[in-house]
Amino acid sequence: MEQLNNFQNYVSELYARFSAHDAGLTDRLQRYRNIEPESAQFLSILIRAQQSKRVLEIGTSTGYSTLWLAEALSDTQGHMVTLEIDAERSKEAEQHAQHLKLDHCIDFQVMDALNYLKSCQKQFDFILLDAERNAYVEYWNYLPQLLQRQGGLLVVDNVLSHTEQVAEFKELVDQDKRFVSSTLNIGAGLLLITFQ
Numbered sequence: 001m002e003q004l005n006n007f008q009n010y011v012s013e014l015y016a017r018f019s020a021h022d023a024g025l026t027d028r029l030q031r032y033r034n035i036e037p038e039s040a041q042f043l044s045i046l047i048r049a050q051q052s053k054r055v056l057e058i059g060t061s062t063g064y065s066t067l068w069l070a071e072a073l074s075d076t077q078g079h080m081v082t083l084e085i086d087a088e089r090s091k092e093a094e095q096h097a098q099h100l101k102l103d104h105c106i107d108f109q110v111m112d113a114l115n116y117l118k119s120c121q122k123q124f125d126f127i128l129l130d131a132e133r134n135a136y137v138e139y140w141n142y143l144p145q146l147l148q149r150q151g152g153l154l155v156v157d158n159v160l161s162h163t164e165q166v167a168e169f170k171e172l173v174d175q176d177k178r179f180v181s182s183t184l185n186i187g188a189g190l191l192l193i194t195f196q
Helices: 002-023 037-050 064-076 087-099 113-119 133-139 163-175
Strands: 054-058 079-084 106-110 126-129 153-157 179-184 190-195
Touching: 002 037, 002 064, 002 087, 037 064, 037 126, 037 153, 054 064, 064 079, 064 087, 079 087, 087 106, 113 133, 133 163, 163 179, 163 190
Parallel strands: 054 079, 054 126, 079 106, 126 153
Antiparallel strands: 153 190, 179 190
16 A cells, blocks of 8 residues: 555656646647546556556656556556657656666667557557657557457547547548447547457
8 A cells, every 4th residue: 555655646746747847838849748647547447457468658758657557567467668759758757667666567668659560579458559649540550460359458648639630540440340449538538449
């Protein structure tokens, strides 16, 4: 219980600090743009319910969502890969994970997500997509192959806050009869996608 309280206190302080940073910036790319706390907690619940073992996060930023995913994976004895193109942000995320002793279950990769998706030979039972939305359509060429067919779950953030920016991606998903999806009004909007 004490460990859980330490985690929750730490991530609450982080979120407040990250939000204050973002509030002072007009350039979207300079902002950290972390996932909302209610979304992060919901993802943690999903991982525990699914008993996820292999997780992919596309878009580490400074690691707020990464910490929530890893904390759940420490319960399921799982492991995750998290992708971030900005080396400084990835380094900061890794430092937070080390502080919470969660780095043992996280593989921090500094690289372009599309390059990773194109070359990846692994499959994941849980994928979080929270990156540059204009790349999602191209990502869809590769994401289905990376998602475990039996019970695999792809979660996409910001689908209600940025409806127009994800409209083409959502249309592709809807047209792909292999999948079923549902949008949840949690945080900035979460799209859940799984095989039929």
